[in-house]
Amino acid sequence: MQRAVTARWQALDWLRGLSIIGMLLNLTPGAWEKQYNWMVHAKWEGGTLIDMVAPAFLFCIGAALPISLSQRVKTGQSNAALWRHGLWRAAMLVAVGLFLNAWPASDLAHLRIPGVLQKIGLAFALALAVILLSLRRSASGEAVFRPRLLFAATVFILVSHWALLYFVPVPGFGAPRFDPVGSWPAYVDRNLFTVPHMFIWWPVDGKVVFDPDGLLNAYTSSAGILIGVLAGLAHLSGKVEHPAVAAFAAGAALMAAALALDGICPVIKNIYTSTFVLFSSGFSLVLLGAFSLLIGLPKSGTVLFPLQVYGANPLLAYITSFVLAPLLDYNWGHAGGSFASIRSMGQQALSQVSDPYAASLTFGLIYLVLQFLVLLVCYRRRWFLKL
Structure with missing residues (x-):
């Protein structure tokens, strides 16, 4: 039914x-140095409750996308219009993020280029590209999504990111590298953005060596959005008889998979490893299941x-x-x-x-x-x- x-x-x-x-x-803490452990980001491997927050927002962006795109397609918007609107949103997120990094006193010589909104914008653009390239229209003019292709794209992103960190030697450091100094995300950000334009608040041995919202982090963040898209498609189909149970089961499976793979791919938020995406997306699904149970109470x-x-x-x-x-x-x-x-x-x-x-x-x-x-x-x- x-x-x-x-x-x-x-x-x-x-x-x-x-x-x-x-x-x-x-x-907005009263004192940065007086925060409970669950409110402080993990220094590197593992995670705390606050580490699950930003990925949950990415998941929500993805889950809402099928609904939004379906409505736009029903109104007759062309694929070109969907591309223009989506890429404009991504560009504006990046622009607003750069503005917030410059606020209140702009110091272009030390302006942080990466950021939360910048990462979201880039990840959204990549996830949207995957969706629109696979999108079809029915004879009645409705959007036809292709979950299998979206699932395959998600797996490809996660596996390719892991393979890069595990197999491909980082110049001067080798492989595998999942650390804040010699990993590919840190290496790319230092060479692309340069140290004066990176996040300064989490130095390693007194040096800025990585950015928690760097370029490769946006790549795997797009997988988090796509996992949300798959959840959104399941909801949109109306075929899931017990949404809460399904969300709990899917979330638990993703979290278990992340922990099982931790030996070859550590769960690390600061470089958004594939296992971190799996674990945090699973956590989001569990929360979604919990909220689904509350509906109607x-x-x-x-x-x-x-x-x-x-x-x-x-x-x-x-x-x-x-x-x-x-x-x-x-x-x-x-x-x-x-x-x-x-x-x-x-x-x-x-x-x-x-x-x-x-x-x-x-x-x-x-x-x-x-x-x-x-x-x-x-x-x-x-x-x-x-x-």
Whole structure:
């Protein structure tokens, strides 16, 4: 029996909202050095809860793509129009990412070129290319996706990235290399972007040697998007009788596969190894299954309404957080005879009533509540920032 597909995929909306909330909570602690372990990215191999956040957002982008493209094809848009719109979105994501890296004081000599939005833009462009090259149209003018080709493309991306790191010698370092200095992602970024234009906050032995959002990371990130696309196609088909069970089973299988392959391909977020993509995508599917179980429960929509609001405007939430960040760190508040930032004053005040780690987390939660009020107004007025 075919299951009816609703206009909104509620579970996906909630997952998208949770992912952007996680990203912003990680960006707004009261004190960077006072964060719980689950809020701190793994230094290299392995992962923490916060490491699952950005991949979940990529998964959501992919899961929504079949629905969006199907609607555009139904309205009669040509393939050329789909290409133009998709590539424009990718280009704008890269441009906005570069702007945020330059904000507030542009220093072109040390401008970080890679970034989260840049990686998303490039990964989206590659995933979209795979989809559109395989897309067909039915006699009635509807989009016909080809899941087997998309699955094959996903496998190819993951296997080729692993094979590059495992078999192909890195000049001056050899193979296999999965470390922050001698791996292909680090080597490519240092030679392509150069060190002055890379992420400076996670040095190795005092030196900048890799970027967590580099070029090859975008390549495997596209596989994360395509896994989301496959989940979106399953949902769109209406043939999955038990969506929650299916999502749990698929997610558990991907996570188990990642752990089983860890010996030959370590799970590493900073260079987006193939096993990291499998594990994080599996984690996203498990969360999607959990949210699917909540649909229809009494007051679930009310309790999870903040996720709905954040999920409806993720780009606006992300951009405003970056734009406002300098205000949080600007030394304009007077404390104890010396000027201090909102962040440090907030951390100091909250530490009077709780331990420093709880205070740091509470500061971030207060920021999210204040931002939610702004986003709520936008939600009520139907103001959505979309590319």
